Amino acid sequence: MSQIQSPHTFHIPVMGTGFTIDSPIRVARYGISSVISLVDDTLIEDVRKFYAKRYNEPYEPIEKHSEDWRARRITAYLNLVDKIVTKQVEDLKKTAFTVGSEITKYFEFLPNESPLKILYHKMLKTQDPIEKTALQSDLRQQIVTGRIDVNIMTKLDRLNYAKDGTQLPDEYSDALSALRGYAQSTLTSAIVLSAGFNRKLYSYIEEFKDFYADAAGTFKKEVILKVSDYRSAITQGKFLVKKGIWISEFRVESGLNCGGHAFAGSGNLMGPILEEFKQKKQELIDQLGAMYLEALKLKNAILPEKTPVFRLTAQGGIGTLNEDVFLKRYYDVVSTGWGSPFLLVPEAVQIDKDTLEKLAAAGEQDIFLSDVSPMNVAFNNLRNSLSEIKKCILINEGHPGSPCLLGHIANNTEFTKHPICTASRTYQSLKLSALKAMGLPKAEYDKQVAKVTAKACICAELGHGVYLNEHLGKKNANSPAVCPGPNIAYFNRPASLKEMIDHIYGRMNIMPFKNRPHMFIKELKLNIEQFEKLVKERTSDKKEDATIEEFRKNLIDGVEYYRTLIPKIAEESQEFRRDMLRQLEECQINILRILPISALA
Numbered sequence: 001m002s003q004i005q006s007p008h009t010f011h012i013p014v015m016g017t018g019f020t021i022d023s024p025i026r027v028a029r030y031g032i033s034s035v036i037s038l039v040d041d042t043l044i045e046d047v048r049k050f051y052a053k054r055y056n057e058p059y060e061p062i063e064k065h066s067e068d069w070r071a072r073r074i075t076a077y078l079n080l081v082d083k084i085v086t087k088q089v090e091d092l093k094k095t096a097f098t099v100g101s102e103i104t105k106y107f108e109f110l111p112n113e114s115p116l117k118i119l120y121h122k123m124l125k126t127q128d129p130i131e132k133t134a135l136q137s138d139l140r141q142q143i144v145t146g147r148i149d150v151n152i153m154t155k156l157d158r159l160n161y162a163k164d165g166t167q168l169p170d171e172y173s174d175a176l177s178a179l180r181g182y183a184q185s186t187l188t189s190a191i192v193l194s195a196g197f198n199r200k201l202y203s204y205i206e207e208f209k210d211f212y213a214d215a216a217g218t219f220k221k222e223v224i225l226k227v228s229d230y231r232s233a234i235t236q237g238k239f240l241v242k243k244g245i246w247i248s249e250f251r252v253e254s255g256l257n258c259g260g261h262a263f264a265g266s267g268n269l270m271g272p273i274l275e276e277f278k279q280k281k282q283e284l285i286d287q288l289g290a291m292y293l294e295a296l297k298l299k300n301a302i303l304p305e306k307t308p309v310f311r312l313t314a315q316g317g318i319g320t321l322n323e324d325v326f327l328k329r330y331y332d333v334v335s336t337g338w339g340s341p342f343l344l345v346p347e348a349v350q351i352d353k354d355t356l357e358k359l360a361a362a363g364e365q366d367i368f369l370s371d372v373s374p375m376n377v378a379f380n381n382l383r384n385s386l387s388e389i390k391k392c393i394l395i396n397e398g399h400p401g402s403p404c405l406l407g408h409i410a411n412n413t414e415f416t417k418h419p420i421c422t423a424s425r426t427y428q429s430l431k432l433s434a435l436k437a438m439g440l441p442k443a444e445y446d447k448q449v450a451k452v453t454a455k456a457c458i459c460a461e462l463g464h465g466v467y468l469n470e471h472l473g474k475k476n477a478n479s480p481a482v483c484p485g486p487n488i489a490y491f492n493r494p495a496s497l498k499e500m501i502d503h504i505y506g507r508m509n510i511m512p513f514k515n516r517p518h519m520f521i522k523e524l525k526l527n528i529e530q531f532e533k534l535v536k537e538r539t540s541d542k543k544e545d546a547t548i549e550e551f552r553k554n555l556i557d558g559v560e561y562y563r564t565l566i567p568k569i570a571e572e573s574q575e576f577r578r579d580m581l582r583q584l585e586e587c588q589i590n591i592l593r594i595l596p597i598s599a600l601a
Helices: 023-030 041-054 069-094 102-109 115-125 129-141 174-183 199-205 230-241 270-298 321-331 340-344 353-361 386-396 425-437 442-453 464-469 486-490 497-504 519-536 542-568 574-594
Strands: 010-012 033-037 148-153 189-194 221-227 249-253 311-315 335-337 367-370 379-382
Touching: 023 033, 023 069, 023 102, 023 497, 041 069, 041 174, 041 464, 069 102, 069 148, 069 174, 102 115, 102 129, 102 497, 115 129, 148 174, 174 199, 189 249, 199 230, 221 230, 230 270, 249 270, 270 311, 270 321, 270 519, 270 542, 311 321, 321 335, 321 497, 340 353, 340 486, 340 497, 353 379, 353 464, 367 486, 425 442, 486 519, 519 542, 519 574, 542 574
Parallel strands: 010 033, 010 335, 033 148, 148 189, 189 221, 221 249, 249 311, 311 335
Antiparallel strands: 367 379
């Protein structure tokens, strides 16, 4: 019941609002799937104008506050991307099989074990001109375009207002408008729903026919749920299937060993989470499948001949061929997301020169979990990004906060009738005045001031790199923010698209750090850091104690799980596995050092 899948075994996840805004135009013709963020419709409109001019396509501006502007902007841009990529693939198919040609790149990029790659090599070795021509024709016909997927952060669902200040109906909220914009586009792809459960948004999906299977049992538009654990998958999955909406893919992402917003959870680790999916996959298919078919019957909708299945994919901290291969072999993961490493590939993403150079030079100490997000969720950050530098300058000058140009994270009504953003100059000025009036002790006052001024305008600044990179001359767009995962510290230079693909498939190694910990160990250590922070901030609240105890239990259980798993990781050398076990023992000692077993008794 799925669409034709990419010939590649990796995908490029959504990164920020701007980094993958045009990735499909850059890589889809090579069969590589990527994900566009639908958060910033202003950026989307500006990029549409840019690409319409580049490809000589007609452009009519869609002004803010015009009828259904947000959805219409998104639809128009996605349709343009679809049109450009379709033309790119048509042109690629017409090129000759010569060194460096587009069609040659397509097949050279493929994994070595791909049937298409094997057929391609057969064609190259064939001496008979008639057979060679026939094989080339066959290869051209089997070319598959990478998916142009989109992402909605379900928590970002701000209500919108008309030009006269009146509140618009719910269907014009940020998330619902974005969904409508995608649903009305020409794309055949998938929508990735991330960062939480939005019942209003999920209920809205059933209004669009493209999310239902056709007579052949395929979907024009699929639903992908990005989840952090099995419980979340089954809860959200049940809600959707009861409405006749199937989940084609569960995308498991590490809570902390990833880019962007980081969700620590309760010490839940990626290995045990994937193990639960592995053990309960058929149970989940059967359970959701029965509910799905029953919902379709009630709707008098087309019933598939067979119970549908879902794909399992994973992302977050993957950096080596061995890690990638193990995830696919052991957990039956069909595709892996390589996010942060692609921030070093200008051919694949929008990245300005300054940020690219700083990311390439960044070490472990330069990537940190920050409090910059107005969503009050930890956010992976680069210490010397232009966004961080600008924020510090404004604080030192006595003018903290930013002009709120977009307002997608405007969610605070502490001082105003309409929600404003906690990163805005307006909010921070009001909050700092309120703190000053409270007469707090200096140490407490300074602590509270630091919490207020830590926030940054990420909903706009995550797109600033696009404006700088393409010289679009956007006012106040000169301080790009970036959201790399910890994994980027182990890459130390920009890479070409070919180099990164070859690294993923093990044809070369562009990671020079031999002491890089395995992705599972790295994630465990990141969780231990969060656990220690939680313990240090502990009060006498009994509920807090229960949370801490659950966190510790999950970490200890995770250590035990990995202790039994490591001998099964045949992709790594015996020496590497021994070192993993040694690091596990250190982790367990560290957990008990932070909080002994008897501490909460």
